[in-house]
Amino acid sequence: xxxxxxxxxxxxxxxxxxxxxxxxxxxxxxxxxxxxxxxxxxxxxxxxxxxxxxxxxxxxxxxxxxxxxxxxxxxxxxxxxxxxxxxxxxxxxxxxxxxxxxxxxxxxxxxxxxxxxxxxxxxxxxxxxxxxxxxxxxxxxxxxxxxxxxxxxxxxxxxxxxxxxxxxxxxxxxxxxxxxxxxxxxxxxxxxxxxxxxxxxxxxxxxxxxxxxxxxxxxxxxxxxxxxxxxxxxxxxxxxxxxxxxxxxxxxxxxxxxxxxxxxxxxxxxxxxxxxxxxxxxxxxxxxxxxxxxxxxxxxxxxxxxxxxxxxxxxxxxxxxxxxxx
Amino acid sequence: xxxxxxxxxxxxxxxxxxxxxxxxxxxxxxxxxxxxxxxxxxxxxxxxxxxxxxxxxxxxxxxxxxxxxxxxxxxxxxxxxxxxxxxxxxxxxxxxxxxxxxxxxxxxxxxxxxxxxxxxxxxxxxxxxxxxxxxxxxxxxxxxxxxxxxxxxxxxxxxxxxxxxxxxxxxxxxxxxxxxxxxxxxxxxxxxxxxxxxxxxxxxxxxxxxxxxxxxxxxxxxxxxxxxxxxxxxxxxxxxxxxxxxxxxxxxxxxxxxxxxxxxxxxxxxxxxxxxxxxxxxxxxxxxxxxxxxxxxxxxxxxxxxxxxxxxxxxxxxxxxxxxxxxxxxxxxxxxxxxxxxxxxxxxxxxxxxxxxxxxx
Numbered sequence: 057x058x059x060x061x062x063x064x065x066x067x068x069x070x071x072x073x074x075x076x077x078x079x080x081x082x083x084x085x086x087x088x089x090x091x092x093x094x095x096x097x098x099x100x101x102x103x104x105x106x107x108x109x110x111x112x113x114x115x116x117x118x119x120x121x122x123x124x125x126x127x128x129x130x131x132x133x134x135x136x137x138x139x140x141x142x143x144x145x146x147x148x149x150x151x152x153x154x155x156x157x158x159x160x161x162x163x164x165x166x167x168x169x170x171x172x173x174x175x176x177x178x179x180x181x182x183x184x185x186x187x188x189x190x191x192x193x194x195x196x197x198x199x200x201x202x203x204x205x206x207x208x209x210x211x212x213x214x215x216x217x218x219x220x221x222x223x224x225x226x227x228x229x230x231x232x233x234x235x236x237x238x239x240x241x242x243x244x245x246x247x248x249x250x251x252x253x254x255x256x257x258x259x260x261x262x263x264x265x266x267x268x269x270x271x272x273x274x275x276x277x278x279x280x281x282x283x284x285x286x287x288x289x290x291x292x293x294x295x296x297x298x299x300x301x302x303x304x305x306x307x308x309x310x311x312x313x314x315x316x317x318x319x320x321x322x323x324x325x326x327x328x329x330x331x332x333x334x335x336x337x338x339x340x341x342x343x344x345x346x347x348x349x350x351x352x353x354x355x356x357x358x359x360x361x362x363x364x365x366x367x368x369x370x371x372x373x374x375x376x377x378x379x380x381x382x
Numbered sequence: 383x384x385x386x387x388x389x390x391x392x393x394x395x396x397x398x399x400x401x402x403x404x405x406x407x408x409x410x411x412x413x414x415x416x417x418x419x420x421x422x423x424x425x426x427x428x429x430x431x432x433x434x435x436x437x438x439x440x441x442x443x444x445x446x447x448x449x450x451x452x453x454x455x456x457x458x459x460x461x462x463x464x465x466x467x468x469x470x471x472x473x474x475x476x477x478x479x480x481x482x483x484x485x486x487x488x489x490x491x492x493x494x495x496x497x498x499x500x501x502x503x504x505x506x507x508x509x510x511x512x513x514x515x516x517x518x519x520x521x522x523x524x525x526x527x528x529x530x531x532x533x534x535x536x537x538x539x540x541x542x543x544x545x546x547x548x549x550x551x552x553x554x555x556x557x558x559x560x561x562x563x564x565x566x567x568x569x570x571x572x573x574x575x576x577x578x579x580x581x582x583x584x585x586x587x588x589x590x591x592x593x594x595x596x597x598x599x600x601x602x603x604x605x606x607x608x609x610x611x612x613x614x615x616x617x618x619x620x621x622x623x624x625x626x627x628x629x630x631x632x633x634x635x636x637x638x639x640x641x642x643x644x645x646x647x648x649x650x651x652x653x654x655x656x657x658x659x660x661x662x663x664x665x666x667x668x669x670x671x672x673x674x675x676x677x678x679x680x681x682x683x684x685x686x687x688x689x690x691x692x693x694x695x696x697x698x699x700x701x702x703x704x705x706x707x708x709x710x711x712x713x714x715x716x717x718x719x720x721x722x723x724x725x726x727x728x729x730x731x732x733x734x735x736x737x738x739x740x741x742x743x
Binding site for chain 2: 084085087088089090092110111112113114115116117140141143144179180181182183184321351352353354356357358359360363364367369370373
């Protein structure tokens with residue numbers, strides 16, 4: 057069935073609620089309103105207010121209570137309305153949910169999913185477009201998943217719910233409705249921590265995730281047309297933990313690597329991938345690793361956001377640069 | 383009405399204040415306001431409503447970004463800012479645009495901001511912090527500003543405003559606690575408009591009133607009819623004076639109603655019964671105040687029409703000015719990240735400028 061990412065996620069949540077009585081879905085405006093993006097549309101009607109419910113406006117209470125519920129044995133799927141507001145519940149997510157197993161020597165765990173829309177390019181107010189995954193890579197105990205298409209979104213969400221530990225599931229706002237893709241109606245899962253080769257190539261590895269995957273694909277297409285370069289595009293899908301084997305295997309094949317993400321550059325996914333390459337396959341490189349990222353500034357106002365985000369010309373330019381002969 | 387300490391055991395029984403009833407009839411003690419001042423309050427309320435309609439219409443035409451309607455909340459927005467002096471501070475959410483106007487924020491600056499640009503320079507002299515998007519956060523900033531005024535021995539007070547949803551946030555409750563402990567010269571205002579996007583007030587808190595939160599923190603609290611400009615003004619005037627004279631903080635809950643959608647991105651028909659909206663339209667703050675002004679011979683129908691027309695022209699002019707202003711430079715966001723631009727950021731700025739031509743100043 058052709059689905060948007062919104063529909064695929066809605067399907068996935070519905071299946072989880074059906075499959076497992078322990079699953080509860082909650083957050084701000086997710087009940088009657090069906091979520092501000094409609095990801096949870098009709099779920100309350102189908103599964104009742106006991107299992108799908110609106111909360112007061114308190115990110116910290118949403119995550120903190122999810123900690124308690126998951127320790128008790130439920131499988132909470134909590135929504136934070138926009139990823140920028142994850143910063144309001146950092147203590148509960150980072151110091152509590154992600155550390156419960158550690159603190160209790162494994163006696164108590166937090167198998168919970170925190171869903172949050174993220175990402176720029178849609179003219180939102182401040183704090184509605186931030187890409188904060190870099191911060192959560194430095195949160196031991198927490199996994200970070202970012203799908204780039206409806207099929208992956210549904211399968212990855214299934215694995216996130218099944219995971220024994222907390223998973224931050226970031227959904228790119230621009231991708232929510234930008235295209236439909238064939239997505240099975242039945243249950244399936246896609247393993248966490250496994251990247252996907254979007255297209256194979258032998259000349260340069262292009263690492264991306266979320267809304268940067270279509271940007272990478274377009275830039276690669278133009279480069280292919282221009283100079284016949286074979287770009288291998290890797291969709292990371294899980295940004296923490298990273299699929300090191302996939303990264304190394306691709307770089308060993310191509311000898312060149314570029315990472316694209318809309319999050320700020322410093323200390324982020326690109327930095328970590330570069331370090332992995334340095335540690336594991338530096339001598340395969342024929343050129344320094346490139347990064348095309350958001351800048352190390354706050355995410356700017358709507359009138360400037362297009363300048364902040366990595367674009368096809370920026371990625372193309374980085375590809376051309378890395379393909380230049382010495 | 384006197385603001386008083388409330389026994390925390392009397393939760394839900396805070397004083398309720400009203401001066402004008404729904405018909406616009408005086409049912410309380412008239413605050414000491416001159417005719418000019420009364421008309422000025424009315425003008426700002428009309429300005430707030432017309433501005434809100436205008437930006438929503440611009441948004442529909444692709445000429446403005448997301449905007450939260452002010453309709454129905456003009457009495458609270460205007461009344462909470464009206465007693466403030468230039469040295470006083472105001473921290474708001476996105477729902478108090480009319481408060482910013484009262485505090486001196488130029489209309490064209492606001493229009494420019496809603497075009498999606500950062501106004502340069504930001505009018506810091508208004509002592510209004512930029513509109514806060516993260517819910518409830520600004521209440522602590524108001525407390526800090528007030529604490530600083532007290533530490534500095536200045537005659538300034540601060541007002542922080544949030545909505546009913548924000549009272550569920552930790553920051554709101556922590557702000558009340560700090561305000562009480564440090565006896566900060568601050569007034570914390572909750573614009574209870576009944577809805578936090580789709581979540582109704584009764585699902586936000588099990589307490590009978592949000593004002594009842596104050597007593598638990600040792601902060602005197604009052605509930606006011608938020609659609610009654612005279613009552614809001616009166617309560618705020620007293621609370622501000624209490625703060626200025628060293629008597630500490632006050633919590634004010636203004637009972638009003640969000641007639642419009644949460645923002646231009648919201649569809650309230652999904653979750654709200656239209657009969658509820660209609661019931662609140664009857665309590666329209668502008669209609670009520672207009673009736674009062676007319677009953678006092680301070681305004682007639684012709685003058686009202688003229689005022690509305692003048693305001694429309696004023697707003698259209700602000701839109702013309704704001705739309706004639708060039709977009710901010712594509713790379714100006716680098717200028718405001720830190721006091722100085724690190725070599726790394728200089729490099730990143732140069733990278734950006736490879737893709738866009740900087741606009742001439």
